[in-house]
Amino acid sequence: MSAVAVHGVGTSHFGRQPERDAIALAHDAVREALTDAGVDRVDAVWVGTVFGPAGVAQRTLRALGITGVPVLTVENACASGTTAFLEAHEAVRTGRYGRVLALGIEQMSTAFSGAITPEPSDPEQRGGLALPALYAMSAARYLHLGAVTPAELAAVSVKNHAHALHNPRAQYSGSYTVEQVLGSRMIADPLTVLQCCPTSDGAAAAVLAPATGGPREVRVRGAALRSGRVWDHSSPHVWGYDIVRDTTADALAAAGLHAATDVDVVEVHDAFTIGEIVTTEALGLVPEGAGGKAAAAGVTALGGTHPVNPSGGLLSRGHPLGATGLAQLAEITWQLRGEAGGRQVDGARLGLVETMGGGVSVLDGNACVVAVLEGP
Amino acid sequence: MPHAIGADPRPRTRRSPDGRWRVAGLRCRACAEVAAYTWPVCPRCRGPVEPADFGPTGTVWSSTVVRIPVPGRTPPYALAYVDLDDGPRVLAHVVDAAEPATIGGRVRLTAPTADGDPRVEALA
Numbered sequence: 189m190s191a192v193a194v195h196g197v198g199t200s201h202f203g204r205q206p207e208r209d210a211i212a213l214a215h216d217a218v219r220e221a222l223t224d225a226g227v228d229r230v231d232a233v234w235v236g237t238v239f240g241p242a243g244v245a246q247r248t249l250r251a252l253g254i255t256g257v258p259v260l261t262v263e264n265a266c267a268s269g270t271t272a273f274l275e276a277h278e279a280v281r282t283g284r285y286g287r288v289l290a291l292g293i294e295q296m297s298t299a300f301s302g303a304i305t306p307e308p309s310d311p312e313q314r315g316g317l318a319l320p321a322l323y324a325m326s327a328a329r330y331l332h333l334g335a336v337t338p339a340e341l342a343a344v345s346v347k348n349h350a351h352a353l354h355n356p357r358a359q360y361s362g363s364y365t366v367e368q369v370l371g372s373r374m375i376a377d378p379l380t381v382l383q384c385c386p387t388s389d390g391a392a393a394a395v396l397a398p399a400t401g402g403p404r405e406v407r408v409r410g411a412a413l414r415s416g417r418v419w420d421h422s423s424p425h426v427w428g429y430d431i432v433r434d435t436t437a438d439a440l441a442a443a444g445l446h447a448a449t450d451v452d453v454v455e456v457h458d459a460f461t462i463g464e465i466v467t468t469e470a471l472g473l474v475p476e477g478a479g480g481k482a483a484a485a486g487v488t489a490l491g492g493t494h495p496v497n498p499s500g501g502l503l504s505r506g507h508p509l510g511a512t513g514l515a516q517l518a519e520i521t522w523q524l525r526g527e528a529g530g531r532q533v534d535g536a537r538l539g540l541v542e543t544m545g546g547g548v549s550v551l552d553g554n555a556c557v558v559a560v561l562e563g564p
Numbered sequence: 565m566p567h568a569i570g571a572d573p574r575p576r577t578r579r580s581p582d583g584r585w586r587v588a589g590l591r592c593r594a595c596a597e598v599a600a601y602t603w604p605v606c607p608r609c610r611g612p613v614e615p616a617d618f619g620p621t622g623t624v625w626s627s628t629v630v631r632i633p634v635p636g637r638t639p640p641y642a643l644a645y646v647d648l649d650d651g652p653r654v655l656a657h658v659v660d661a662a663e664p665a666t667i668g669g670r671v672r673l674t675a676p677t678a679d680g681d682p683r684v685e686a687l688a
């Protein structure tokens with residue numbers, strides 16, 4: 189078994205780019221990742237994509253000159269890119285392949301005109317439960333319980349849009365007020381449009397290989413994946429809480445850490461404001477019910493005790509589903525190398541990535557991936 | 565749509581002889597789990613299941629109003645997760661609700677929507 193390191197990362201720009209195809213987006217990400225790693229060949233490729241048409245991985249890679257090596261496509265909803273990373277990591281760790289490319293691709297602007305079309309073979313999606321409505325149910329429940337206030341929900345959006353001011357790859361950024369966030373167009377009560385991630389196109393990639401102690405290597409301390417148990421009337425928490433908590437426990441154990449509070453910077457799945465609040469609680473960064481207060485108090489902002497989503501997160505960087513996990517990984521890699529520019533978390537040495545994919549009724553998430561990384 | 569819509573996966577509501585609407589689901593004979601679906605085994609423990617009807621009354625666990633266009637739907641429409649009494653949590657549309665249904669409020673199953681969705685009405 190080898191210690192595994194991220195040797196290079198790269199991403200495209202994130203945003204609505206209907207005029208650019210998957211090849212162009214992936215080229216930006218793969219070229220940057222290979223250059224960053226100082227290599228020009230890989231032994232295998234794992235590709236994460238959700239709505240990519242059949243064959244999108246090979247069709248894209250052959251245009252980048254990556255042919256004749258094993259290519260595997262994985263789909264785990266929003267966690268597809270992180271699942272590709274997790275599998276690439278395992279392949280290197282066990283010695284199956286020496287150097288592996290993990291790539292996430294998604295072009296959503298040409299697939300959907302607005303919100304993602306609910307999947308008609310899923311009962312609750314067939315019933316009209318678009319993804320914003322699923323998260324709205326959690327937000328409404330938290331409000332009902334007094335576990336969050338509308339202003340605390342909005343604080344997450346204010347924070348992440350402000351973080352993205354320092355991220356030139358982000359789809360959106362801005363200096364918003366809580367009032368502006370709450371006053372923006374209602375999508376699914378109580379979530380307003382500034383509390384929802386946009387429709388995005390993008391790609392992100394990482395090169396993994398055995399750790400050699402190089403000065404720019406970011407070591408993978410531990411990674412874990414879980415798929416959801418039954419989530420229903422007997423579940424103690426809102427949707428997605430338990431799977432994030434349990435996957436985090438697995439990843440921390442693999443990393444030899446006691447708590448998520450031991451890490452210096454995290455990128456989490458904030459497809460909607462309530463998602464970041466629930467996740468910071470489930471990670472154990474803050475106590476249960478304290479996620480909203482932490483966001484409003486600046487605890488999770490750059491300069492706070494536990495900076496969350498310095499990239500701007502999904503809310504601002506954008507959320508090209510299959511690419512998101514590797515975009516999160518790229519951000520943590522830059523943070524741990526001290527290359528994050530105006531959004532750098534000073535002295536960050538340990539980082540954590542969390543991605544949550546969902547949409548299947550009666551499950552507490554299709555998949556959650558959590559990875560812990562350590563800087564050089 | 566990328567592919568054809570096959571069998572309807574939604575919970576089936578039907579009118580009992582007493583005139584009340586109920587959801588046809590399952591109960592696990594091993595762990596007593598209940599679900600609003602007629603799946604072959606228990607999703608929690610893989611135990612054997614038997615058919616069971618649930619409803620008509622329940623309590624709103626959470627609710628929202630969807631205000632954006634969703635393919636095949638006309639916004640706005642109100643949704644609620646309803647915990648049926650001694651039964652499963654079901655996603656239901658809410659009759660005549662311009663605002664989200666009151667969480668903790670009591671509701672009753674009624675005839676499905678024209679689109680075939682389970683539906684509830686608030687009890688005064």
Ligand SMILES: [Zn+2]
Binds near residue numbers: 593596611
């Ligand atoms: Zn059972």
